[in-house]
Amino acid sequence: xxxxxxxxxxxxxxxxxxxxxxxxxxxxxxxxxxxxxxxxxxxxxxxxxxxxxxxxxxxxxxxxxxxxxxxxxxxxxxxxxxxxxxxxxxxxxxxxxxxxxxxxxxxxxxxxxxxxxxxxxxxxxxxxxxxxxxxxxxxxxxxxxxxxxxxxxxxxxxxxxxxxxxxxxxxxxxxxxxxxxxxxxxxxxxxxxxxxxxxxxxxxxxxxxxxxxxxxxxxxxxxxxxxxxxxxxxxxxxxxxxxxxxxxxxxxxxxxxxxxxxxxxxxxxxxxxxxxxxxxxxxxxxxxxxxxxxxxxx
Amino acid sequence: xxxxxxxxxxxxxxxxxxxxxxxxxxxxxxxxxxxxxxxxxxxxxxxxxxxxxxxxxxxxxxxxxxxxxxxxxxxxxxxxxxxxxxxxxxxxxxxxxxxxxxxxxxxxxxxxxxxxxxxxxxxxxxxxxxxxxxxxxxxxxxxxxxxxxxxxxxxxxxxxxxxxxxxxxxxxxxxxxxxxxxxxxxxxxxxxxxxxxxxxxxxxxxxxxxxxxxxxxxxxxxxxxxxxxxxxxx
Numbered sequence: 001x002x003x004x005x006x007x008x009x010x011x012x013x014x015x016x017x018x019x020x021x022x023x024x025x026x027x028x029x030x031x032x033x034x035x036x037x038x039x040x041x042x043x044x045x046x047x048x049x050x051x052x053x054x055x056x057x058x059x060x061x062x063x064x065x066x067x068x069x070x071x072x073x074x075x076x077x078x079x080x081x082x083x084x085x086x087x088x089x090x091x092x093x094x095x096x097x098x099x100x101x102x103x104x105x106x107x108x109x110x111x112x113x114x115x116x117x118x119x120x121x122x123x124x125x126x127x128x129x130x131x132x133x134x135x136x137x138x139x140x141x142x143x144x145x146x147x148x149x150x151x152x153x154x155x156x157x158x159x160x161x162x163x164x165x166x167x168x169x170x171x172x173x174x175x176x177x178x179x180x181x182x183x184x185x186x187x188x189x190x191x192x193x194x195x196x197x198x199x200x201x202x203x204x205x206x207x208x209x210x211x212x213x214x215x216x217x218x219x220x221x222x223x224x225x226x227x228x229x230x231x232x233x234x235x236x237x238x239x240x241x242x243x244x245x246x247x248x249x250x251x252x253x254x255x256x257x258x259x260x261x262x263x264x265x266x267x268x269x270x271x272x273x274x275x276x277x278x279x280x281x282x283x284x285x286x287x288x289x290x291x292x293x294x295x296x297x298x
Numbered sequence: 299x300x301x302x303x304x305x306x307x308x309x310x311x312x313x314x315x316x317x318x319x320x321x322x323x324x325x326x327x328x329x330x331x332x333x334x335x336x337x338x339x340x341x342x343x344x345x346x347x348x349x350x351x352x353x354x355x356x357x358x359x360x361x362x363x364x365x366x367x368x369x370x371x372x373x374x375x376x377x378x379x380x381x382x383x384x385x386x387x388x389x390x391x392x393x394x395x396x397x398x399x400x401x402x403x404x405x406x407x408x409x410x411x412x413x414x415x416x417x418x419x420x421x422x423x424x425x426x427x428x429x430x431x432x433x434x435x436x437x438x439x440x441x442x443x444x445x446x447x448x449x450x451x452x453x454x455x456x457x458x459x460x461x462x463x464x465x466x467x468x469x470x471x472x473x474x475x476x477x478x479x480x481x482x483x484x485x486x487x488x489x490x491x492x493x494x495x496x497x498x499x500x501x502x503x504x505x506x507x508x509x510x511x512x513x514x515x516x517x518x519x520x521x522x523x524x525x526x527x528x529x530x531x532x
Contacts, residue, residue, distance in 0.1 A: 001371075002310075003303065003310065003369070003371070004303070005301040005302050005303055005312065005369075006301075007301055015299075015301050017312070017369050035514075037339055037342075037514075038339070038342045038343075038368070039369070040363075040368045040369055042339070042472075042512075043336075043339075043472040043473060044368065044374070044473070047368070047369060068343075069342065069343075069346070070301055070346065209456060209457030209458070210455060210456070210457070240457050240458075241456070241457065241458065241460070243455045243456050244455070245472075245512060247449065247455070247471070247472040248460065248469070248472065249465075249466045249469055249472075249474065250464060250466065
């Protein structure tokens with residue numbers, strides 16, 4: 001399968017990889033950076049997923065946000081959230097200008113999930129969000145499923161103490177510390193999810209056993225039960241056996257299957273796509289290139 | 299910086315070429331040979347910063363993903379050490395072409411030291427520099443296996459302990475390694491590589507600490523050390 005390296009955005013500072021065929025009846029998928037990891041994602045998850053979904057006819061762009069991976073620029077401590085959202089919107093602008101794509105699904109883990117949520121709130125081109133360990137609020141049942149099993153485990157306590165020490169060490173590095181920012185309140189999240197549902201944005205929210213704010217599958221729907229259309233528009237899965245970064249390949253395979261099923265169900269092909277439109281769209285990799293394998297989109 | 303895919307043996311190699319901006323190009327191009335698996339992800343940012351720094355000092359520097367890794371084509375597990383050495387040589391040709399350069403320095407980190415040493419052996423007009431090299435291939439494989447077991451049992455990572463049975467064949471700390479490649483690495487001994495320069499660091503990167511497998515390496519002092527090392531050579 002052919003992929004293409006792209007530099008785009010203001011001063012061509014952002015870098016991404018385009019994969020898959022373009023189908024005019026389908027939105028494109030954008031894979032957002034997870035923390036400080038490069039665009040291939042944790043354990044190469046984004047690359048594997050982009051290629052797997054390309055075989056099923058999905059076009060995607062995985063890219064590094066400003067100052068991360070192979071992208072230039074920087075994120076200030078004050079503006080981390082704003083910078084991430086701006087970068088995602090620039091990626092959508094570039095895809096729209098270059099390929100005429102106007103509908104997008106955002107895929108993100110952790111800070112990538114949060115950026116996906118925030119971008120969806122302010123940009124109507126986002127029609128779908130796949131968020132891994134993204135926003136959720138705790139409820140009274142959370143501690144029952146989360147803490148109770150841990151309370152009597154000495155190994156769990158040892159593990160927790162060691163983790164705190166590692167986190168303190170990493171926070172001493174200035175380049176890393178800017179990722180810390182406030183988590184929105186439950187009321188704020190309820191307003192935001194309501195706004196997204198009113199707009200008809202479809203979401204797949206997957207929480208892992210490593211998520212510190214979710215401890216059972218129905219938690220999200222319990223907490224946000226008053227959000228209109230929440231059960232129809234937001235699918236939630238809780239993969240307790242998986243860790244936060246989907247370290248094991250079998251967990252990633254399960255997640256990809258879940259993602260693929262949801263995409264097919266939530267974004268079925270539109271009937272009105274003509275054969276001519278398909279032929280025009282399939283020329284996405286046939287564009288003239290400035291340098292070997294190097295494509296610029298502005 | 300140019301980002302592109304280079305072709306070799308029908309594979310696409312993802313490469314970033316860092317070019318000097320308005321400064322004299324030094325006479326030696328640099329190819330950064332990265333680690334594998336989770337060690338690469340930890341080092342990605344540091345390698346990008348190092349390449350930027352050296353380019354700002356007049357060097358043409360290339361970073362790349364081996365086939366089966368990162369953004370290059372192919373699935374991990376299907377390739378050998380010799381494939382990766384060919385990848386490095388392909389990227390060196392891009393560097394030579396970009397800067398009209400004759401000489402190449404291979405800067406290898408961790409597993410990349412194995413690739414760099416082999417690439418230097420096959421390229422008479424080059425030299426090799428190690429950064430945190432594997433001291434011994436056999437020891438590295440043993441420690442990687444032990445690390446993998448500790449990670450699977452880390453109850454702060456997993457809600458319930460996972461077992462080796464949950465891993466795919468030759469899957470170690472989240473990445474699949476080819477059996478042939480692991481055999482190729484087993485015999486490597488950094489001390490036996492003559493004339494290798496060493497990029498010294500004062501930091502402990504904690505390669506064998508299961509709690510640091512996701513920790514991003516940040517070490518600006520290495521950039522200055524590398525600059526000095528290449529200045530001396532010039």
